[in-house]
Amino acid sequence: QLQLQESGPGLVKPSETLSLTCTVSGGSISSTSYYWAWIRQPPGKGLEWIGNIFYRGSTYYNPSLKSRVTILIDTSKNQFFLKLTSVTAADTATYYCARMDYDITQDAFDIWGQGTMVTVSS
Amino acid sequence: SSELTQPPSVSVSPGQTARITCSGDTWPKQYAYWYQQKAGQAPVLVIYKDTERPSGIPERFSGSSSGTTVTLTISGTQAEDEADYYCQSAGSSGTSWVFGGGTKLTVL
Numbered sequence: 001q002l003q004l005q006e007s008g009p010g011l012v013k014p015s016e017t018l019s020l021t022c023t024v025s026g027g028s029i030s031s032t033s034y035y036w037a038w039i040r041q042p043p044g045k046g047l048e049w050i051g052n053i054f055y056r057g058s059t060y061y062n063p064s065l066k067s068r069v070t071i072l073i074d075t076s077k078n079q080f081f082l083k084l085t086s087v088t089a090a091d092t093a094t095y096y097c098a099r100m101d102y103d104i105t106q107d108a109f110d111i112w113g114q115g116t117m118v119t120v121s122s
Numbered sequence: 123s124s125e126l127t128q129p130p131s132v133s134v135s136p137g138q139t140a141r142i143t144c145s146g147d148t149w150p151k152q153y154a155y156w157y158q159q160k161a162g163q164a165p166v167l168v169i170y171k172d173t174e175r176p177s178g179i180p181e182r183f184s185g186s187s188s189g190t191t192v193t194l195t196i197s198g199t200q201a202e203d204e205a206d207y208y209c210q211s212a213g214s215s216g217t218s219w220v221f222g223g224g225t226k227l228t229v230l
Binding site for chain 2: 037039046047048049052060062063096105106107108109110112113114115
């Protein structure tokens with residue numbers, strides 16, 4: 001069964017770059033049916049879509065974050081990555097990686113990682 | 123950009139029917155999706171493409187759509203259904219995705 005696992009620093013200083021990795025196990029990241037996504041949730045608040053990437057590297061970003069976000073993929077390692085620059089306290093959140101199976105559930109995020117909490121603080 | 127509006131909270135007695143609505147101009151052009159998030163856990167997809175249930179989701183969860191409002195219905199609500207519920211859709215361009223603000227379901 002396909003599983004996703006986020007990893008990365010739990011603490012990032014203001015103005016620095018947040019970098020997270022999502023490792024996909026139990027299946028290939030290189031499927032033509034899947035998009036891979038980052039979603040975040042500030043403490044006590046709702047979900048916010050950050051962006052998607054296809055295995056060939058095409059990306060879609062949330063317009064409100066687009067100037068600071070880069071999502072990359074490494075098919076040889078079955079991993080994809082999130083980089084968020086110039087972070088502030090407002091970027092403190094639990095960050096989730098997720099899969100979108102366009103052939104079956106279309107625009108749904110059907111498998112999620114457990115999430116990783118990132119705090120922005122000096 | 124699209125916005126999806128949910129009531130902040132809904133309360134229901136055990137065994138009764140809970141209905142959670144979500145309004146937005148993205149519908150009916152796009153499908154609706156619903157997630158359940160229990161405290162301290164990742165969200166779980168409970169409804170996709172307006173009315174479909176993923177494998178393993180109980181039959182008491184159902185979805186419907188009418189105009190610019192979609193509804194998640196939980197029939198015979200159980201204590202274990204107490205959670206936050208989020209609606210979600212693709213944007214009109216199909217290259218962005220958006221969540222509703224979430225509804226806290228309390229089973230009294």
